[in-house]
Amino acid sequence: MLKNTRKSDPELYKIVEDELHRQENNIEMIASESTVPIEVMELAGSVFTNKTLEGYPGSRFQAGNAQADELEILACKRACELYGADHANIQMYSGTTANYTVYASILDPGDKVLAMRLDQGGHLSHGSSANWMSKIFNFEFYGVDPATGLIDYDALEKQAEEYRPKLIIAGASSYPRLIDYERIAEICKKVDAYFMVDMAHIAGLVAAGVIPSPIPYADFVSSSTTKTFCSARSGMVFCKAEHAKKLDHGVFPGSLGSMHLQTMAAKCWSFKYAASDEFKAIMAQVLKNAKCLADELLAHGFDLIGGTTDNHMVVADLRPKNITGRKFQEVLDSIGITVNKQQIPDDPASPMVTSGVRIGVTSITQRGLREPEIRQIVDILDRVAMDPDNEENLAKCKADAQAIISRFPLYPAGTFDD
Numbered sequence: 001m002l003k004n005t006r007k008s009d010p011e012l013y014k015i016v017e018d019e020l021h022r023q024e025n026n027i028e029m030i031a032s033e034s035t036v037p038i039e040v041m042e043l044a045g046s047v048f049t050n051k052t053l054e055g056y057p058g059s060r061f062q063a064g065n066a067q068a069d070e071l072e073i074l075a076c077k078r079a080c081e082l083y084g085a086d087h088a089n090i091q092m093y094s095g096t097t098a099n100y101t102v103y104a105s106i107l108d109p110g111d112k113v114l115a116m117r118l119d120q121g122g123h124l125s126h127g128s129s130a131n132w133m134s135k136i137f138n139f140e141f142y143g144v145d146p147a148t149g150l151i152d153y154d155a156l157e158k159q160a161e162e163y164r165p166k167l168i169i170a171g172a173s174s175y176p177r178l179i180d181y182e183r184i185a186e187i188c189k190k191v192d193a194y195f196m197v198d199m200a201h202i203a204g205l206v207a208a209g210v211i212p213s214p215i216p217y218a219d220f221v222s223s224s225t226t227k228t229f230c231s232a233r234s235g236m237v238f239c240k241a242e243h244a245k246k247l248d249h250g251v252f253p254g255s256l257g258s259m260h261l262q263t264m265a266a267k268c269w270s271f272k273y274a275a276s277d278e279f280k281a282i283m284a285q286v287l288k289n290a291k292c293l294a295d296e297l298l299a300h301g302f303d304l305i306g307g308t309t310d311n312h313m314v315v316a317d318l319r320p321k322n323i324t325g326r327k328f329q330e331v332l333d334s335i336g337i338t339v340n341k342q343q344i345p346d347d348p349a350s351p352m353v354t355s356g357v358r359i360g361v362t363s364i365t366q367r368g369l370r371e372p373e374i375r376q377i378v379d380i381l382d383r384v385a386m387d388p389d390n391e392e393n394l395a396k397c398k399a400d401a402q403a404i405i406s407r408f409p410l411y412p413a414g415t416f417d418d
Ligand SMILES: Cc1ncc(COP(=O)(O)O)c(C=O)c1O
Pocket: 032, 094, 095, 096, 097, 122, 123, 125, 171, 172, 173, 174, 198, 199, 200, 201, 224, 225, 226, 234, 235
């Protein structure tokens, strides 16, 4: 791995090698993480890194663009075919910038936007007061029904009728159930709002056709290309044909500069891979593993937000276990299981402490873990939650976690041999 860097900068080389070992030896269960195929790494480090380019095929601002044009045309074609979309723009650098480009395409400063509140499952870039978008647009927020943990569509409709937003955003960072896109699209029609779905977390599941797609219902669909899509750290936006010009203008020159052709190449490969039987089978197993995780956590006395899961993640309320999200995250990290603390709806604890945890199964499913291993992992999670300060308990849990993950290599043997 990194044979040139190993010689020229051993100090940095060691940091990267240590990270490889950390990932190899840990049970990675952060819901936004996945493991990229080796081709994604190759392409994301390819010579396209050297090329500066702005604009679109047929109207570029720099010369030397023949191969880049070919790449962008092929990637957008594959992306549209994969998702059945009219139009794709894949110049954005991340899920966050994907959202910003949609705002830049259709909103003016001061416009009203209705989005899911951060603690209810939304994302920072959906107008949280901590995010600079909140200084530009007027966000109001909807949430979930406290009794069920599900989006309260009736309340959302009432709020939309009163607030009359120009844009309604669906899609979440921490929402384990399916979203009724059709219902929200109807609400948008009623109040004459644009409808944007941020499918950052579920883009891989949607591509594989194992959960419903927002593409037929939304004006704009934004996404990260990491998370369940398992590709480069980047972004993408789809839209209906009638919005294509607006979107392209909002992306460039509206909000971004030169594109990252190296990650565009990696995404291009992934648009093909995501249509393969291999990827579809992994995504189908992600759903099975997540469901098993939910059932087992419930059986062990954890409370789940939304009651169960329909996607790749569960969100657990840890209060019945008397442990905070921060403490659970820290202790699990110390024994080789990586999760993230998570605010639950109307959480009494601060975002740095939290009462919940979000657990995802994409990475471990890619490595080959199945239901029997999920059951063993939940047993460990429970033993940690019940006795988090007992060193003997933690040592046993660590050994058990190690015994599970050591049977499932992160990458095939020899992948990084020089
Ligand atoms: C719903 C949603 N949108 C956007 C993002 C941001 O994606 P990125 O990290 O690629 O900027 C996230 C990240 O967790 C997310 O959950």
